[in-house]
Amino acid sequence: MRYLNHQIILKRRTDGLPCAGDFSLGEQWIDGCGAGEVLVRNYYLSVDPAQKGWMGSAVNYASAVVGQPMRALAVGEVLVSQAEGFSVGDFVVGWLGWQEYACVTTDKIQTKVDPTVAPLRYALGALGLNGLTAYIALNDILSPDPEDTVLVSTAAGGVGSIVGQLAKRRGCHIVGLTSSDAKARLCCCEYGYDRVVNYTASDWLQQLKAACPNGVDRYFDMVGGWITDEVIGLMNHSGVHAQVGTAAVEGWSPVPLAPRRERAVLVKELTHKGFIAFNHEHRFDHARRHLLDMIDCGALNYREDIRDGLASAPAALVSLYEGTNTGKTLVRLVD
Amino acid sequence: MRYLNHQIILKRRTDGLPCAGDFSLGEQWIDGCGAGEVLVRNYYLSVDPAQKGWMGSAVNYASAVVGQPMRALAVGEVLVSQAEGFSVGDFVVGWLGWQEYACVTTDKIQTKVDPTVAPLRYALGALGLNGLTAYIALNDILSPDPEDTVLVSTAAGGVGSIVGQLAKRRGCHIVGLTSSDAKARLCCCEYGYDRVVNYTASDWLQQLKAACPNGVDRYFDMVGGWITDEVIGLMNHSGVHAQVGTAAVEGWSPVPLAPRRERAVLVKELTHKGFIAFNHEHRFDHARRHLLDMIDCGALNYREDIRDGLASAPAALVSLYEGTNTGKTLVRLVD
Structure with a gap:
């Protein structure tokens, strides 16, 4: 045939x-x-x-x-x-x-x-690359404690929508960034976010500060760029910044410039760590089982x-x- | 009186x-x-x-x-x-x-x-801030495996001279950066460095690449700045970069610019982590005992x-x- x-x-x-x-x-x-x-x-x-x-x-x-x-x-x-x-x-x-x-x-x-x-x-989303990325990067890299403030960029996206719900189950204060007020409402209503800021608003940084009154302990970062440059200033001592994507940076050739960050990393003893799901296949089965359990009991909005x-x-x-x-x-x- | x-x-x-x-x-x-x-x-x-x-x-x-x-x-x-x-x-x-x-x-x-x-x-050096910084940052943050290439900036200094010797005892390939050929010789003769590069040489980066034929797995960084910008390019996948100082950056007000690094951190899954010895006092006694043992048996040149x-x-x-x-x-x- x-x-x-x-x-x-x-x-x-x-x-x-x-x-x-x-x-x-x-x-x-x-x-x-x-x-x-x-x-x-x-x-x-x-x-x-x-x-x-x-x-x-x-x-x-x-x-x-x-x-x-x-x-x-x-x-x-x-x-x-x-x-x-x-x-x-x-x-x-x-x-x-x-x-x-x-x-x-x-x-x-x-x-x-x-x-x-x-x-x-x-298999392409909640139980695929999106769910696996959300689960493994949150648990293995950010590993937030209860009460920690977890900030998630692209909160309404395929990964971010799952991160919010997973972090909420750990008892964290979950703050999201997204690009419209409609998506911000969706994040709060369906994905468990405590506060969501529309980063296209002119006063987004003030809004973000108000949404994170105790600073940011863990940053699930899928964007990088100008948003991340500002978030670094809000991070608490011993904060962890997982770099899961760089969607806000238009191009890398030539490499664009950014505020130098060694001093912030040193003084606040920050951890900045990259994450690519494909390098963590040994964790896929465990993560899929956990996500499927959540889907089965209706605990994952998607x-x-x-x-x-x-x-x-x-x-x-x-x-x-x-x-x-x-x-x-x-x-x-x-x- | x-x-x-x-x-x-x-x-x-x-x-x-x-x-x-x-x-x-x-x-x-x-x-x-x-x-x-x-x-x-x-x-x-x-x-x-x-x-x-x-x-x-x-x-x-x-x-x-x-x-x-x-x-x-x-x-x-x-x-x-x-x-x-x-x-x-x-x-x-x-x-x-x-x-x-x-x-x-x-x-x-x-x-x-x-x-x-x-x-x-x-108490101010080998058993003080220098020795404690060298021991704790190397063991707790970089934690190199035997055979790893460990790069140390300011290799001839109070901290770097000790890092080289500690890393050598772990079986690593130790490469240093320093500011003169005389200090480079000192690092190799007395501090256990395998290769040391004078970063004031015009071809220092080529020399560094030759000194690290398998790339850099662990970077003990006391300088930051333009030297670090180049080192990032040599780091291997899963590399760890400990930020222990920023001596090469003249000032931080205003914050100077640097090549944006999110992409390198993501793609190579690097870890960049700050370290300030004063926040690790619970490890001081352990580190001092180890350093004193080395001094007692003549294993620490200082x-x-x-x-x-x-x-x-x-x-x-x-x-x-x-x-x-x-x-x-x-x-x-x-x-």
């Missing part, structure tokens, strides 16, 4: 914000797969802030390849298997790319997914922003940087 | 490098001390890079007071005691200031010193740069920033 595979191809690298013109539409015929490979039909494609970094020319932990389908996680069903351990009908999540069908070696598969325990698409059709993927990515998405952004190909 | 006390007074704050003109000579008569106080005759005064920070106007963990004797650690003998637990003839180390005599409440005393176990002045007379203190401080000192810098008042 032959499959006509439509693809979103990365046309060029960009060190600025992604735009639709960075991609083009491709198509190819697939006639099954080779030894050691599986052919997967993608049901949902993931849209993640990290993709901007993969598109850039700066050194990174991973890169998208120009002329190939855009690097992306996806979840789908195995249609053909020439690989041990995988059968037709298995559902899998992995590096399947922005395309309808993926013919990949099994090192590209992260894990099998059981669609009876949670909706399949959760929103998805689902776009339909392969062609909607580039615009979905752009929307992440425009701040117009709400919750985990996905592209649906098959339901 | 009355004592004529000569003092080095802090005349003005400075946010740049200290100079002799920042200080003036004072004198006062002391007629014993009040209830809860001890009168101490200072034998040795400490001269430390941290004093620059205490003289500045920027927020700091401690400040020197204008019009008062310069904030400094010193070691001396109790001449008069009106405080429980202290007797005439006790030797003590503490915040006694740059002066001949100090009449202080006992919260200014760090610890008693037994001059029979090591030379009294060691140099002192001893100046004579109270009036030599300001120039001794200036020399720290000119890089003309070698080893722990002290001012001797009584031997």
Whole structure:
């Protein structure tokens, strides 16, 4: 059997914000797969802030390849298997790319997914990269004590919405940053945030100070840049700053300038630590079990922003940087 | 009995490098001390890079007071005691200031010193702030594995000279930075460094890369600034950067700019952590015992740069920033 595979191809690298013109539409015929490979039909494609970094020319932990389908996680069903351990009908999540069908070696598969325990698409969000990042970075790096003030940037996003709820269960005072008043309300109503500040307001820093009357003990930072420069000034002695993303910095080539931070780190004995979920796979099973337990007992509120059709993927990515998405952004190909 | 006390007074704050003109000579008569106080005759005064920070106007963990004797650690003998637990003839180390005599409440005393176990002045160096900083920051923050490459700035200084020897005992590859070829030789011959680079050389960065063929795993950083900006580029994944001082940055008001570092911290999952010895007093006894064991068995090489007379203190401080000192810098008042 032959499959006509439509693809979103990365046309060029960009060190600025992604735009639709960075991609083009491709198509190819697939006639099954080779030894050691599986052919997967993608049901949902993931849209993640990290993709901007993969598109850039700066050194990174991973890169998208120009002329190939855009690097992306996806979840789908195995249609053909020439690989041990995988059968037709298995559902899998992995590096399947922005395309309808993926013919990949099994090192590209992260894990099998059981669609009876949670909706399949959760493997890309609450039980995937978003949930795993939220759980592991919060617990292993920030490790807040009860009563600590935990500040979360992009509080309404796929990761931040989960961080708030996890930190609330630890008894922390949870403060969020987001880009609109509507999202701020959502964070407070659904995600357990005590206070949320719209960082596009001219007096956002005063609002943030008022929202953190005891300073900031733990900072879950997905943005970096000018927001982070100000947050450093609010951090308490022995504060911990987890760098989980750098979405607020437009480009890294050349490296932009920032206020020098050695003195603040020294005087307040701060810890600034980077976190990339893919390097913590030994914690994935534990984190997934914890997140699934929360979902099962209705303790995890979780929103998805689902776009339909392969062609909607580039615009979905752009929307992440425009701040117009709400919750985990996905592209649906098959339901 | 009355004592004529000569003092080095802090005349003005400075946010740049200290100079002799920042200080003036004072004198006062002391007629014993009040209830809860001890009168101490200072034998040795400490001269430390941290004093620059205490003289500045920027927020700091401690400040020197204008019009008062310069904030400094010193070691001396109790001449008069009106405080429980202290007797005439006790030797003590503490915040006694740059002066001949100090009449202080006992919260200014760090610890008693037994001059029979090591030379009294060691309480300001190898068994004092320098040794304690070296031991605790290396073991508790950097915690290198054997074979790790440990880079130490100001390798020939009071702290760096000890760090090299401690790290060598852990089986690490030890690389130092210093400001002259003569000091570089000293570091290799006496302090156990495998390679030392003179950072005043025009090709210092190339030399440093050659000295760290496997990159930098642990960075014991007492300088910050332009040197640190380059070192970040050499750090390996999961590297740890201990910020123990910022001697290479002339001033912090206004805060100078630097290449933004969130991306490097994220992508390499670096840890950047500040360290101030005074906040780790619970580890002092353990660290002192370890350092004393090394001294007793001749395993710790240790140099002192001893100046004579109270009036030599300001120039001794200036020399720290000119890089003309070698080893722990002290001012001797009584031997």
